[in-house]
Amino acid sequence: MQRQLPLLPAKALMASQIRHLNLHEYQSKQLMAKHNINVQRFAIAETVDQAKNAAVGLKAHEIVIKAQIHAGGRGKGEFSSGLKSGVHLTKDPTKVPYLVEQMLGYKLKTKQTGEDGVLVSKVMIAEALDIAKETYFAILMDRDSGGPVMVGSPDGGVDIEQVAATNPDHIFKSVIDIDSGPTEKQTLDMAMKLGFKGKAVAEASEQMQNLYQLFLDVDAVQVEINPFGLTPQNQVVCFDAKISFDDNAAFKHPELQVMRDTTEENPREVEAEDCGLNYVGMEGNIGCLVNGAGLALATMDIIKLHGASPANFLDVGGGVTSKQVGQAFKILTEDKNVKTILVNIFGGIASCLTIAEGMVTALTEGPKIKVPIVVRLQGNQVAEAKECLRRSGLNLTLRDDLDEAAIASVKLASA
Missing domain, CATH: 3.30.1490.20 (ATP-grasp fold, A domain)
Structure with missing residues (x-):
């Protein structure tokens, strides 16, 4: 989950992370070491x-x-x-x-x-290195500034949110020119504000410059170092890092994607991504299969309105194929909490008939699905889709109205 810093207004932060690219500490250190950043x-x-x-x-x-x-x-x-x-x-x-x-x-x-x-x-x-001084340093995208900013605090090694809440005057921000990068004057000034002295000021400044180069090279939206520390030998070291990436630039960085560790992720989310589906698991008992993110959110809302909770967000997209519909049903039924599946489709680019044919194939040729299924179809080829479902002989609950479909789903899930 992407953590946003409260030291800037919430609307000022443009930190969107690749949902599944979450680096381990050693991987962040590997990236930093390649950019001449001091690590253990x-x-x-x-x-x-x-x-x-x-x-x-x-x-x-x-x-x-x-x-x-x-x-x-x-x-x-x-x-x-x-x-x-x-x-x-x-x-x-x-x-x-x-x-x-x-x-x-x-x-x-x-x-x-x-x-x-x-x-x-x-x-x-x-x-293990002793730390004589702990500070905080980060580079992140700032919507209000229209580009990257440096954020620092002399109070490191603790949650920066706590510092922002109790000592806001200990938070320093410096806007970076996206074309030229941070100037030496900017990084030297930030180093001194963080409390570095003597030769450590120049070293801290150099490390900040190298961190910005890392920020650019990996298309990051945030590089957070906490603590950005000083050893008793007067060496500036980046002891820990949190790096967040721009998902729109993922195609440029296959070397980062191979670092992805899926063992800690929801296996259904991994499977859905491999199938080209947008799936996020939740804790409810009504599985949702919807085309379109906005419609999916509305479907989840109406389920909540009628006293139940969705088991997932699942947007099969506008260009969904019959095969993907079958894969979506498989993913939904792998969740043991699902007691009912609500299919809510508005036919557009992907017609209602495409969805219906995919459902029939999945439900007749695949593993038997034991939970009840409620289907609401509207839009392109809706009449043909309904006829396809009726001819299939499948035990489905058809509703034309979304509110009625949600009510039916809630009743079936609690039965």
């Missing part, structure tokens, strides 16, 4: 032996082991193995295998994962 030395491990070798190979004074999942709050999480915390520090490399053994293959539950937790398949073994 690290290795990724998928087995205990790999972790053992990484710990020895780092030759670090202190090692940090971090479970790699997309949810936050790892440090306060708990593994199904009984191990407390998804982040551990040790100065003894021989302890790393013991810790990793209790992480890999077990579920980590945090405040963001839900009760089931998330299965951990990778851990990051990194050099």
